[in-house]
Amino acid sequence: xxxxxxxxxxxxxxxxxxxxxxxxxxxxxxxxxxxxxxxxxxxxxxxxxxxxxxxxxxxxxxxxxxxxxxxxxxxxxxxxxxxxxxxxxxxxxxxxxxxxxxxxxxxxxxxxxxxxxxxxxxxxxxxxxxxxxxxxxxxxxxxxxxxxxxxxxxxxxxxxxxxxxx
Amino acid sequence: xxxxxxxxxxxxxxxxxxxxxxxxxxxxxxxxxxxxxxxxxxxxxxxxxxxxxxxxxxxxxxxxxxxxxxxxxxxxxxxxxxxxxxxxxxxxxxxxxxxxxxxxxxxxxxxxxxxxxxxxxxxxxxxxxxxxxxxxxxxxxxxxxxxxxxx
Numbered sequence: 001x002x003x004x005x006x007x008x009x010x011x012x013x014x015x016x017x018x019x020x021x022x023x024x025x026x027x028x029x030x031x032x033x034x035x036x037x038x039x040x041x042x043x044x045x046x047x048x049x050x051x052x053x054x055x056x057x058x059x060x061x062x063x064x065x066x067x068x069x070x071x072x073x074x075x076x077x078x079x080x081x082x083x084x085x086x087x088x089x090x091x092x093x094x095x096x097x098x099x100x101x102x103x104x105x106x107x108x109x110x111x112x113x114x115x116x117x118x119x120x121x122x123x124x125x126x127x128x129x130x131x132x133x134x135x136x137x138x139x140x141x142x143x144x145x146x147x148x149x150x151x152x153x154x155x156x157x158x159x160x161x162x163x164x165x166x
Numbered sequence: 167x168x169x170x171x172x173x174x175x176x177x178x179x180x181x182x183x184x185x186x187x188x189x190x191x192x193x194x195x196x197x198x199x200x201x202x203x204x205x206x207x208x209x210x211x212x213x214x215x216x217x218x219x220x221x222x223x224x225x226x227x228x229x230x231x232x233x234x235x236x237x238x239x240x241x242x243x244x245x246x247x248x249x250x251x252x253x254x255x256x257x258x259x260x261x262x263x264x265x266x267x268x269x270x271x272x273x274x275x276x277x278x279x280x281x282x283x284x285x286x287x288x289x290x291x292x293x294x295x296x297x298x299x300x301x302x303x304x305x306x307x308x309x310x311x312x313x314x315x316x317x
Contacts (some may be wrong), residue, residue, distance in 0.1 A: 008194035009201065009303035013187045017254075022179040029175045089184075141175055 030069065032141035033087035038112045038133055042107055044068040050108035052141075074131030076104035076149070077157040079165050083120050102149055103165050110165050117150035126156035178235040192221045194202055205295075206236035207271050213232050217271040218305075237268035239294045239314060244274075247284045262287050266311055278310040286313065 024032060027043060031054040034041035043055035043066035050059065051070055059066050081100035098120045100108040115123055116132070129149040141146045189197055192208055196219050199206040208219030209232040216223075216230070217237075222231050245264035251257055256278045264287075265274035280296070281287050293311035301307040 007198060008191065008196060009189050009197035010184050011188050012197060012304055014187055016183040016185060018181040020179040021179070022177055024175040024177075026174065031175075032175050 017158075025057060027055040027066070029141075031055055032143075035143060035145040036139050036141045038136070038139055038145070040074060040104065040131070042070050042072050042104075044061050044070050051106055052109050053104055053107040053111065054161050061097070070106065072106040073105045074104070074133070074146070075152065076102045076107070076110075076129060077162050078115070078123065078127040078129060079103050079110045079162045080124060080125060081115065082121050083123075085131075086106070096120045100129075102129060103162050103166075108165065110162075113146065114148040116148040124156065126159060127163070128154040128157060190221060192219045192231060192233075195219070196304040197305075199233075199235075199300045200307040202303065203238075203295075203297045203301060204235060205268055206233045206271075207236045207268070208232065209234050213269055214272045216273050217268050217275050234270065236270040237295070239292055240266040240268035240271070240311070242279060242287070242289055242291050242293055243267050244289060245269075245279065245287055246279070247287065249284075256306065260284070261310065264293075264311070266293060275306075277308060280310045280312050 016036050031041050040053060041055065042051045042053035043057070044051045045059035045062055045064065045066050046068060047062040047064055048059060050061065051072065052066060053072055055066060057066060058064065078100045083096050083098055086096045087095050098115040099112055100115050100123065102113050103110040115129065128151065130152045131146045132148055132150055133139070134145055134147055196206055197278050205217065205218065207215040207217035208230045209215050210223040210230045212223065212226065214235055215236060219233070221230065222228065243265045245262040247260065247262050248255065249260050251259065251261065257280055262279040262281065263276060264279045266277055267274040279287065279293055292314040294314050295308045296310050296312050298307055298309050
């Protein structure tokens, strides 16, 4: 066996690429257009009165359309979080950083967002935070109109106030 | 996201996984042989030659590691014509996906066959590989197969 023959191929790259055309639908389109206006829009279920942010157009619990639009503020509570220590090519942020579930005031569904402007060790459940938006001229129909959330100088929310949203 | 005022927002969404897979000792030999413009299969304890090779006999589960040369020519055992090749296909003009049983092999392997026209494709036809100018140790070192005697 020659030297070239004996040299095994150790690995091969098998990249996978999926190209989708994503159409947001009525509810998500309303939400994303709100983002372009610097507003956070949700929808209230007419039966259970839960507020979905972002809205999906229907209530998963009641199975009815959620056609009541509500605006919620950019302030909320961290219900749970994780410290990310693994870098990713698709993120232009250096670890460690915190991804948190944030329950906006008046909303009944938390969503994931980045926490900045505080040390990752200081993040805790119940911490009060606010949205930091991009500059007005950079607002667009995308969740990226909110750069991240940062702590605000308020006492932590009591566990009872968000325990059903964990 | 882009659309006219009032319409639904729509945007392209691309998901990419840049996988790198370890080949192991048997597939590693197979790919190394392709780099040298040769085909190798694995001979099982029962004497069957599997191409592409596997580390185990799929029928008995016994380890298989005896590599044997096969090809380079082979026979088309079945095929499907692709009238409109897609971006990632190996050829940018109409071609056939075919199962090709290389000489000396007991199994057939999927690859492209370039006959130009569908009417030139035939089950049982003999084909030979068209190698790329540069080989790296990949199944794509074979650009495609072509009817025997083409070049």
